[in-house]
Amino acid sequence: MSGPRPVGIDELLERAREDLDRVEAAEAYEAAEAGRALLVDTRYAALRERDGVIPGALVVERNELEWRLDPHGSHRAPQATSHDLRIVVICNEGYASSLAALSLRQLGLHRATDLVGGFQAWKAAGFPVTAA
Template sequence: MTSPELQTAADAGAKVADGALLIDVRSAALRASTGEIPGATIADRDDLDALFGPAAAPAVAHDTPVVVVCGSINGSGPVAEALAARGYTDVSHVDGGFGAWKDAGLLAADGA
């Protein structure tokens, strides 16, 4: 298993623009206070089965490109690693998290 790639926000944004599945694993409270990424799929980092299905019967094809964003790499890294361990072959996460995503001028809605 290869480790998921840590990408700049700009590179991650380009990957999403090319069709990658963008999952946001930040808490509802954090999204409410800092903002959201329109079009991102919200995933509970503690219940990946809810979005991806059980590891033995994935609901999302293993070759689907996936970009994980959190508040920092401390949140996105473990989720990206878990997806890679489940057999996903094109997983990356955003260096600097949501803040870097916003700072890069990528689509984001402000929080409260």
């Protein structure tokens, strides 16, 4: 029995990023401020409590992401209005968010991407963060 060649996580991440037009913190901030992007924080509660949150970002833990952002899903968030929505997925350091953005693209959310360096890059760049 022969199947597809196993792929390691580094290769999987590289493949995922080939299809994403990843954004830096400044671009994500400007797009969110102008209403051109929805920032989605997928970090787990302990990280949000430790480091804070991005004001206005939708918090959706990773295990619920596809259900909450599918515009046709029965459990969608009110912000999930269209497959044309520009979504910037944010994890802690910008690794898991790339895989999450790819998953959203597979659902038809063709403008989904992620934040290079994740929340830590946002915070280091001096963009707004509030206590969780």
